[in-house]
Amino acid sequence: MWVRRRGLQALHYALPDAEGPYMPGIRVLVPLGRHDTPYIGLLMGVEESPPPFPQVKPLFAKLDAEPLYDETALAFFRWLVSYYMATPGDVAHVALPGRVGKIADWRACWRGSPPSLHPKKVYQQLRSYESFSIVQMARRLGLSAKKLLSVVRRWVRSGYAQLEPVVRQPRLRPPFFVEVAPPYLEEKAFQAAWESLPPASAQVFLELLRRTLRGDPPVYSHLRRAVGAPLRELVQRGLVRLLPAPAYYERIYARPLQPYTLTPAQQQAFEQVAAHLQDHPPRPILLHGITASGKTFVYMELMRKFLREGKQVLYLLPEIALTKQILDRLRGTFGEAMALYHSGLTEAERYRTWKAAREDAVDVVVGTRSALFLPLRRLGLIIVDEEHDPSFGQVGRAPLYQARDAAIYYAHLRQIPIVLGSATPSLETFAHARSGKYHYVPLKQKALPSRPPQLHVVDMRIEFQEKLSVGVFSSVLRELMEERLVRGEQAILFRNRRGYAPLLLCQVCGHRWECPDCAITLTYHKRQNSLICHYCGRREKAPAHCPVCGSDRLSLSGIGTERIEEQLQTFFPGLRVLRLDRDTTAGHTHEEIIGAFERGEADVLVGTQMVTKGLDFPRVTLVGVLYADSLVAWADFRAEERAYQLLVQLMGRAGRQGLESHIVIQTFRPETKLFSLLDAPYEAFAEPALKQREKYGYPPFRRLLQVNIYHKDPGQVERQAALWQGELRKAGWGEVLGPVYAPIPRIRSWYHMQILLKLPVRYAYEAVRSQLLQLREAHYRRWGSHSARITFHVDP
Ligand SMILES: [Zn+2]
Ligand SMILES: [Zn+2]
Structure with a gap:
């Protein structure tokens, strides 16, 4: 049994004969812990003989008559646990959304006729009922359900009452x-x-x-x-x-509602993809369509083909922000049986989609990574759009899995086709397409006739020396912006740093304001007049004096989106500016800002990564990248690839309607090779980059496994990391790099070190995984309460 609780291993329960048969893939209600708290579990398998330990609790109830998940889906879940070293509880947590995982209510009834019970007042109000619902009764008495439950539990322990979880049985019917x-x-x-x-x-x-x-x-x-x-x-x-x-x-699905016609290039791409669908076994298909080539139309034509055959389509996107736009488009074309599924929805909304999937009442699901777990029994096609996007990988919460890779494996298990789409494929995917492991379908013509944007790489050293720039804006950018204003066109300015200024500094003694819990400087936010840590969210009022020397000569250093917005208003009076970043998009304002810019209510949109993705603004003819060097500056083997992808996506925002357009890259290192590759074909970037990967032994030529070591004490984190390095070297699975401190060496007062294990492409991953887990067990046993926290990240 996989119980829906984070971090939990698989558990055993006794299955009462009366309620059988028990088929793997059904949900059951099981007691967990000292209080027998009910949890939802997923029945993964049935064993005939009892497990070799005493005290196997019987389950509370069976929740489904028929399996929700078939053997293939269960095999996929098992693979996730073994490949990504996740726990069954984490996977069950993702597979069964909140509402599914909680029971609605408890029903209580009396046993015998108890004497007066404590608390008296509650007892007197309840004694006349034969049985009652905890939730309803709590409401009537003006108590919290939790409080009433704990009272009744006390009565249960003294033998006067009985409690039963109330379970509703959803029925299964085709729509x-x-x-x-x-x-x-x-x-x-x-x-x-x-x-x-x-x-x-x-x-x-x-x-x-x-x-x-x-x-x-x-x-x-x-x-x-x-x-x-x-x-x-x-x-x-x-x-x-x-x-x-x-x-x-x-x-x-014989015809589209809102007719569309494919361009000859799109039609050709569709036919090529369709030809590969016949393959047995199916191979993943890479649709390499340049920005504004209209990949979505190719996807739509594919969908139509599958929907007409009564199959379901799963459309995965990296970003919540993009899902709604696509869904509206699909509804206009295919009708209503479409649903959204992502973590930005409320629990009720997620449950509705999950239930629609389970009841077979949905044909297309547009979602982010977790949509992969929906019980879609007629699934015929998976589309992974923007497959290169880092958001498909998971950072933070377990299970740590790469959703694109997991989707590929799932499609393989189901023996159904999967289409990966991107303008800038990840180097791994491109390498597989080149080697023939994946099919390759190019779409290299823009949907509308257009000229490519003109690329300007501006040397900011000269701009500053010659005093050409005003604020952060180079002379080139300024002239082009003024030109846009005259023509009634729009511009997007990108900066990968939110807030006003990333650093506050005392000019007298040099004191810097840093987060006491994280190894990072606090960012000044002007509107809130606060210093904020972008990693742990810590917030303090901006100081007037230096706490060390008492001076009031404090200076702000560096520039974030908020300050750029202010400078635009200072240097371009009358300019209408909108800002799109995490600070301006709490709640649903994200769509409002995009809508306003779309309607031409602003001339310039300033923002972080959020402005780069998939947005379609016909009147944008200028994209400015401020501080382009900061994109390439991280110590990560993927940094250059990510920067390239981001810049190409940004360029794709300009000149979508065939107007003359420009991209301005402001840099202190104009000789950076990457910048000159932006108006060259993708291969000019990918070929040499892959050679580098091969030379230095990175994916797709090796596999990586990262060991993370966290401790609140810097001495301990280093000592224990060194021990791990020794163990990993001894194991001899592959090259061991590190330990080194993580890019942010301390977050929320946990020091963080990393060791990178480079493994051959084919290795006995099950054996390596189980030994790593044993090593961790031994480590925890040896260090006890002084132990570092150890996590593994597969294919980081
Ligand atoms: Zn000072
Ligand atoms: Zn912090």
Whole structure:
């Protein structure tokens, strides 16, 4: 049993015969811990003989009659645990969203007739009930459910009451679609029927006519939830009919609602992809489409093909911000049976999609990484768009898995095709496409005729020496911006640093304000007049004096997006500026800012990474990159690749409608090779970069496994990291690099060191994993409470 609780290993429970049969893939309710707290578990397998330890608790209840997940999905979950060294509890946590993992209620009843119980007042109010629901009763008594539960639990322990978890059993049915019955599609017949109906039903009838004519009938069970009684009346009078799912798929996906035509280049790409779909076994397909080539249309044509066959499509995107835009587009084209799934949704919204998937009432899911875990039983195709994006890898919370790679493995298990799309494929994917491990389909023509943006690499040393720049804006950028204003066009300015200034400094004694918990300087935010740590979120009021020497001569150093916004307003009076970064996008304002810029309510959009991705602004003809050097400055073997991808994506924002456009790179190192490659074909970057990877032994030529060592004491972290280095060397699996301090050596007062293990492409990963876990166990045993926290990150 995999219980939905982070960090938990697989557990054993006794299965009461009465409730059988038990099929792997169903959910069960199990007691956990001293209080027998109910948790949802996923039944992974059944063993005939009891496990070799006493005290196996019986489960509370079986939640599904039929498996939610088939053997293939369960095999995928097992692979995630073994390949990414995750715990079953972490995987179950991702696979079963919150609502699914919680029970609704407890039902309590009395045993015998107890004497007066404590607390008296509560007992007296409850004694007359034969049984009662904890949640409902707590509300009636004005208590919290938790409080009432703990009271009743006490009574249970003294033997006077009994508690049972209340479990609702969702039923499993294929969807029906509802549409106006054919005789009433004729105008007169409809009119007559419509006039005979009471207002509520008449309104539903009219809406259904609209949807029927549009070829987009709603799912019956969804509509019933919204307008139960009127709908029943329509069904009883035979004015509408229910359409079974297969008939619906066949008819609805035969043609697009909102017609689109593919350009010849897109059509050709589609045909090439379609030809590879016949392969057995299927191989992943890389669709390498330059920015603004219209990859989405190729995806849509592919979707249509699969939907018509009654199959489901999973469309994975790296960013929550992009999902809504795509979903709206797909709904306009294919109708309603589309759903969103990502971590930005509320728990209820996530549950709704999960349930729709489980009830087979959804055909396309647009989502981020966790959508990979939805129980889609008719899944026929996976699309991973922007496959190169680092957001597909997970940093932070377990399980640490690479969603693109996991999707490829899942497609392989299901024997279904997977399409990876990007303008700037990751070097790993490109190498596989070149070696023939993946199919390669190029799409190298823009959808609309356009000239490539003109590239200007500006040497800021000269700009400063000759006093050409104003604020952070070079003379080139300034002239081009003024030109845009005159023409009524727009500009995007990119800076990968939010806030006003990254550093506050005392000019007298040189004191720097740093986060006491993280090894990083605090960023000054002007609007809040605060110093904020961008890693742990710590926030303090901006000081007036230096705490060391008392001087009030404090100076701000460096420039973030907030300060750029201010400088724009100072140096370009009348310019309308919008800013898009984490500080301006709390809640749903993200879509508002993008919408306003789209409608031309601003001339310039300043922002961080958020401005680089997939956004389509037809009037943008200038992109400025400020402090381009900071993109290449990290000590990571992927830094250059990431910088290249980001800059190409940024360039792709300019000149989408064929207008003359420009990209300005402001740098102190204009000789950086990367900048000159931006207007060359992708291969000019990728070929030499892959040679470097091969020479220095990085993916895809080796595999990496990172060991992270965390400790609050700097001496201990170094000592224990050194021990790990010794153990890893002794094991002899591959080259051992480090330990070194992580790029941010201390976060939330934990010191962080890393060791990188370079392994051959093919290695016995199961053996290596199990020995690593044993090493960690031994380490924890030896160090006890002084032990460092150790985590493993596979394919970092
Ligand atoms: Zn000072
Ligand atoms: Zn901090």
